[in-house]
Amino acid sequence: MPMDYNFVVTEEESGKRLDIYLSEKIKGCSRTLIQRLIFNKEVLVSHAFPDESKALCPKSHYKVNPGDAIHFVINESKPALLVPQDIPLKIIYEDDCILVIDKPSGLTVHPGAGSRSGTLVNALLSYTKNLSTVNPERPGIVHRLDKETSGLMVIARNNAAHLNLAKQFSAHTVKKKYVALVNGRVEFDEGVIDLPIGRHKGDFRRQAVSFVDSRPAFTGYKVLKRFDDATFLELAPQTGRTHQLRVHLAHIGHPILGDSKYGRPSDFGRLALHAMELGFRHPESGVFVSFTSELPKEFIGALK
DSSP states (O other): OEEEEEEEOOTTTTTSBHHHHHHHHSTTSOHHHHHHHHHTTOOEEESSSSOOTTOBOOOTTOBOOTTOEEEEEEEOOOOOOOOOOOOOOOEEEEOSSEEEEEEOTTOOSSOOSSOSSSSHHHHHHHHOSOOOOSSTTSTTBSSOOOTTOEEEEEEESSHHHHHHHHHHHHTTOSEEEEEEEEESOOSSSEEEEEOOEEEOSSOTTOEEEOSSSEEOOEEEEEEEEEOSSEEEEEEEESSOOTTHHHHHHHHTTOOBTTOTTTSOOOSSSSOOEEEEEEEEEOTTTOOEEEEEOOOOHHHHHHHO
């Protein structure tokens, strides 16, 4: 059944990118879907409803203005069938609300246009029928790790838990700690990389440090050990931009080892990035809980 959406931009909401504005207004609707609607000129922006004769079909980076009237329709189609697959899962914790899993490097989190199988979602569907359906295409998935990144993820087993956790991630109150091996000797013992990130102008599949059509991004780092030509870092992202850690470290001249997208050729057999700690308020009890993952064997071998 088609869903008709109408919004009028307030003074407080002005200045936001159109795709970001709409993704914030419609919780559970992916930004990718919204960008597709905008690209297909299905999102109309005018200054009065219902007259749309003078409406514009702006691009995603259009900055909304006070009084902008935005109208579009989402034709809800039944999502393609997601098939359960018996893929091993390393479960750190579980209860009726959540699962905390330790994702291996090389496992894609959810199905995309290129593949409907072999993902974490397929594995979760095989393990349990109790997963959130806020986004039916990505049952249980509240946040993501890149395919090459290993480490901790929290999975929602019902919609109330999903929305609670999503709010915590949006408010940046979730504690996240990563470790990484990077190229070169990092000079300072610790610091913060405060550089905005946006879509790469020449390659839509990549992100880049940019001061145009970008969003603030903050990464704290601490040197754990220096080697002749590499550094072992602890990373604490304060925001959650796509590829944030990889982009920030590459920009300051210390790309993560094994990063074929943002780095350089390396003997390290995978992306040397691991989500080692994850802490949040339990969506049911409200008690802050924290989980830790063991260092992957590839890291242990390299450090030795």
